[in-house]
Amino acid sequence: MKQNAVIDENTGYTTEDGRKIGGVMMDLRNITLRFGGVEAIKNISFDIREGEIRAIIGPNGAGKSSMLNVISGFYKPQEGEVYFRGEKRPPLKPYQVARQGVARTFQNIALFEGMSVLDNIMTGRMGHIKSNMLSQAIWAGKAQREENENREAVERIIDFLEIQAIRKTPVGRLPYGLKKRVELARALAAEPDLLLLDEPMAGMNVEEKEDMSRFILDVNDEFGTTTALIEHDMGVVMDLSDRVVVMDYGRKIGDGTPQEVRNNQEVIDAYLGVAHD
Amino acid sequence: MSADFLYGIEVIINGLMAGVLYALVALGFVLIYKASGIFNYAQGVMALFSALTLAGIMSGQVPFAHLINAIFGTEIHYFGWEVPVLAAIVLTLVVMVVFAWCVQRFVFRHLVGQEPIILFMATIGLAYFLEGVGDLMWGSDIKTLAVGLPQGGSMFVENATSGLGGDDFYGFFIDKLDMVATVVAIILVAGLIAFSQYTKQGRAMRAVADDHQAALSVGISLNFIWVLVWSLAGLVALVAGVMWGAKSGVQFSLSLIALKALPVLMLGGFTSIPGAIVGGLIIGVGEKLFEYLIGAPFLGGATENWFAYVLALLFLVFRPQGLFGERIIERV
Numbered sequence: 001m002k003q004n005a006v007i008d009e010n011t012g013y014t015t016e017d018g019r020k021i022g023g024v025m026m027d028l029r030n031i032t033l034r035f036g037g038v039e040a041i042k043n044i045s046f047d048i049r050e051g052e053i054r055a056i057i058g059p060n061g062a063g064k065s066s067m068l069n070v071i072s073g074f075y076k077p078q079e080g081e082v083y084f085r086g087e088k089r090p091p092l093k094p095y096q097v098a099r100q101g102v103a104r105t106f107q108n109i110a111l112f113e114g115m116s117v118l119d120n121i122m123t124g125r126m127g128h129i130k131s132n133m134l135s136q137a138i139w140a141g142k143a144q145r146e147e148n149e150n151r152e153a154v155e156r157i158i159d160f161l162e163i164q165a166i167r168k169t170p171v172g173r174l175p176y177g178l179k180k181r182v183e184l185a186r187a188l189a190a191e192p193d194l195l196l197l198d199e200p201m202a203g204m205n206v207e208e209k210e211d212m213s214r215f216i217l218d219v220n221d222e223f224g225t226t227t228a229l230i231e232h233d234m235g236v237v238m239d240l241s242d243r244v245v246v247m248d249y250g251r252k253i254g255d256g257t258p259q260e261v262r263n264n265q266e267v268i269d270a271y272l273g274v275a276h277d
Numbered sequence: 278m279s280a281d282f283l284y285g286i287e288v289i290i291n292g293l294m295a296g297v298l299y300a301l302v303a304l305g306f307v308l309i310y311k312a313s314g315i316f317n318y319a320q321g322v323m324a325l326f327s328a329l330t331l332a333g334i335m336s337g338q339v340p341f342a343h344l345i346n347a348i349f350g351t352e353i354h355y356f357g358w359e360v361p362v363l364a365a366i367v368l369t370l371v372v373m374v375v376f377a378w379c380v381q382r383f384v385f386r387h388l389v390g391q392e393p394i395i396l397f398m399a400t401i402g403l404a405y406f407l408e409g410v411g412d413l414m415w416g417s418d419i420k421t422l423a424v425g426l427p428q429g430g431s432m433f434v435e436n437a438t439s440g441l442g443g444d445d446f447y448g449f450f451i452d453k454l455d456m457v458a459t460v461v462a463i464i465l466v467a468g469l470i471a472f473s474q475y476t477k478q479g480r481a482m483r484a485v486a487d488d489h490q491a492a493l494s495v496g497i498s499l500n501f502i503w504v505l506v507w508s509l510a511g512l513v514a515l516v517a518g519v520m521w522g523a524k525s526g527v528q529f530s531l532s533l534i535a536l537k538a539l540p541v542l543m544l545g546g547f548t549s550i551p552g553a554i555v556g557g558l559i560i561g562v563g564e565k566l567f568e569y570l571i572g573a574p575f576l577g578g579a580t581e582n583w584f585a586y587v588l589a590l591l592f593l594v595f596r597p598q599g600l601f602g603e604r605i606i607e608r609v
Contacts, residue, residue, distance in 0.1 A: 072494070098496035110491035112484055123484050123495050129477040136476040137468070190495065 012049055015242055022050030024083075025226055026071065026194060031080035033066055040066040041077065042250040048194065053220055054228045055241035057261075059270060062247040064230045065107055068198050071228065072104045073097035085193075099127055103192035105183040107199045107230075113172040117182050120171055121157060124189025125150040157188050160222070161215055177208040181215070188219060195219070197229035201236060209233065213240055234271075238262065246270070280446040287449045288569045289562055294455035296561020297462045298520055302538040303545065303553040304466070305513040310547045312486045312506040315385070315396045319404035321535020323373075323511060326411045328518030328527045330372050332422050333415040334365040340414045362424050366515070373511030374504075376407075381504045389499075408532065417529070422522040427453035458520045465516055466554060469509070473550075478505060540589035546599030555600060560585045 012021040026048040033041040040063045048054045056064045069075040071082070073094040082089045084100065092100075103124070112120050128150055129136070131143040158164055161181055166174060171182060180200060187195055200216065201209045213236055219225050231237045237244060238258040246254035246261055248270040254261045261267055305320040317323075333340065337356040346352060360368070384399055430450045439448030473479035484492045485502045492499065518527075521534055537560075545556025564584040572580030592599065 074490075074493070093498070094493040095496050095498045098494055104494050106490060106494070110488050110494065112487035112491055114487050115483065119480075123480060123491075123497075126477060126481065127496050133472075133476050133478055137471045137479075186491075186495065 012051075015052075019051065019221075019242075021052045021242060024048070025050045025085060026228075027083035028067075028071070029081045029083065031067070031070055031077045031082070033063075033070060033075055033077045039250050041070065043080070044247070044250075044252045045080075046245045046252065046255055048226060048228050049243075051220070051224050051226055052242040053216065053240055054226075055237045055244045056228065056230045056247060057232070057234070057237050057244055058247035058253075061249075063250040064247055065198055067247065068104070068196050068228070068230060071097075071194075072102055072196055098190070101190075101193035102196065103187035103190040103194075104196035105180070105187050105198055105200060107202065109176075109179050109183055111171045111179055111183055111186070114170065116168050116170055117163060117174070117185075118154065118158075118167045120182055121154045121185045121189045122150065124186040125154065127190060128153075153191070154189055157185050160218070161185050161188075177204055180204070180208075180212065184212075184215065184219075188223075188225075191223075193226060195225050195227045197227065199230050199232065201231060201233060209236060216240060283441055283446050283449075285566075285569065287451075288565050290449065290451060291455070292562035292565030293558055294452070294459055294561070295565065296558035297455075297459045297554075298517070298524075298534075298557075299537050299541050299560055300554045300557025301458075301462050301465070301513065301517040301520065302534050303541040303557055304469070304550065305510045305517065306538055306542055307545075307547060307550055307553045308469075308513065309506055309510045312482050313385070313396075313503055314393060315400060316393070316547070317403075317510065318397065318400040318535070319407055320510065320514060320538070321532040322404045322407045322411070323376075323514035324518035324521065324534065325527070325529065325532040326376075326407050326518075327369055327373055327511065327515035328422060328522035328531060329411045329415045329420065331365055331369045331424070331515065331519065332420040332522070332527050334360050334368050335362065335424075336420075338415060343416065344413055366424075369515055370512065373515060374508045377507030377511050378504050380507050381500060385503065386500065404532075408529075419526050419528040420522075422519060422527050424519060424523060426457050426519075426523045428523070429453060431456065454520070454524055461516060461520070465513065466550065469513075469550065472509075478502075482506060537585065540585035542599070543589035543592050544599055546601045549599070549601035552599055552601030560588065563588060 012023055014020055024047045027045075028047070029045050031041055031044050032039065044063075044067065056067055058064050066075060070077050073092045073096065076091050084102075098104075112123065115123075129146060131140075131146050135141075135143040136147075158167060161184065163178065163181055163185065166178060166182075171179060174182065184197070184200065187197075197216070201212050204212065216227060216229070217240065220227055229241070231240075241258060243256060244254070244258055244261045245252060246264070246267045248266075253270055254264040254267040256264075302320065302324065305323070306317060309315050309317045309320070337358045337360060339345065339353050339356060342354050346354075380403065384403065385396070388396055388399055429452065431453045434451045435448035437448070439446065441448075473482060481492070481497045482502055482505065484495070484497055485499060489499060492502075517534070518531065521531055525531075541553060541556040541560050543556075544559055545552030545554070564581045567584050568578065568580050572578055572584070
């Protein structure tokens, strides 16, 4: 049973649907992040394990997005360490983190509005192009082969996320729900080790949410992609995630399987709005 | 065909070629504006600086000679060698890349996220600074740029076309330098388009132009791309500097060709490479044709000085985004 899963420090655990979760991939230790006098994150530690879907939840302003920004290098915490694949990560720029195999999406969608869906997703393959500039420009043998391989990878993702019909459409013309999907596609195109999703279902209707949940589960199933996501919708989080971190006012108030978290008094208080003293 | 009609055609051809040179300057603006939203007032001075550097390196001038002599009391001016054209061009390119890196490292890196007007002001400062550096490095005397480009009217074209008209027509007079400039510009533009469409760095450049956050999240270094863009603008400046410099000598007034690029940008839009080219051609042909048909016979001539600006003004009134610029849509 999920709620009784015993987590072994090194080898991980098995979920109730039989997926094998591995060892620690990313370990965040005592992270504190301040903006001037405001502490957005207060001494938070948690880990993300190989192959799992890890959710970060909490009320508005709890510091969830800040946490994701720390992981992806957009924010630099004042205190604490980030361990990635067992090694302490030095302070890196966001593009360096991306090159290490961490892909992400944004709460407010950051797509290249002027480019087509296909071109947008192709930018996700940036790290997989190894041939030199000149041979790419004149379309020489190796560069062409590489381009074809990247195209194929992108087409697979397009099929997977069911966005064939809009391949050539400029992203600026797409409705919100599809933009979210294209952003996910671009992140997947990088074949990331760790996928970070900042509110992948915000502003979606029930149908779109169901689609997106299915995609996230399928991605995890098919490619074994480790996923960390932020979500408001408790129902979705409970269905989707293997383990949940709960944040409130920058503190961590709960961590465990959805079942454990659901029964945590402090979490219930935070969500039902009991006065903080 | 009447001689008048053929002469009109010659005016158009010459206009097209002048337009190519305008387009070359405008291209440099478009490159930087597209990728970083900076309107680079210094583009003209960059053309001047690169031409100065090329001329200086070729003649074996000692950079900062006056400064060195003033400080150390020496009397050195020349190394005493002459650098072949190709090697000098490569060296000049290196200088332009170093310049691009410095601009990014010491100026624009510290201005990320600032208002466009502030970035624009910074490029004005940059223009005057670079002008001063150019003077200090290579001296302020007028230099000739003998890079071996052919000059003068092409006898070949003249002879080949002289049979078209009657006895009054002696064939088209077309400057060889203009022909070379056209060919070089076509190669340059083709290269730039191939670069931005098909290479990883070109795609990254377009990505950065579109959205910084998204670009970072797919592993693109903004700093690298900005240095790259300024280097490309330096390359375009060098080409423009060589062409204009060969035409009229390397001197301060070269930096004023940037002013001619403004109407071209108004027409073509600030964000479109094809726009810069078509805009340049329209201005080139327009001003020559206007001078020939209306200016010289009715207005006392010299209309070329203002025609482009008036045309730009009309565009500003009726189509502010230019012919190819992105449509300006305000959502309320």
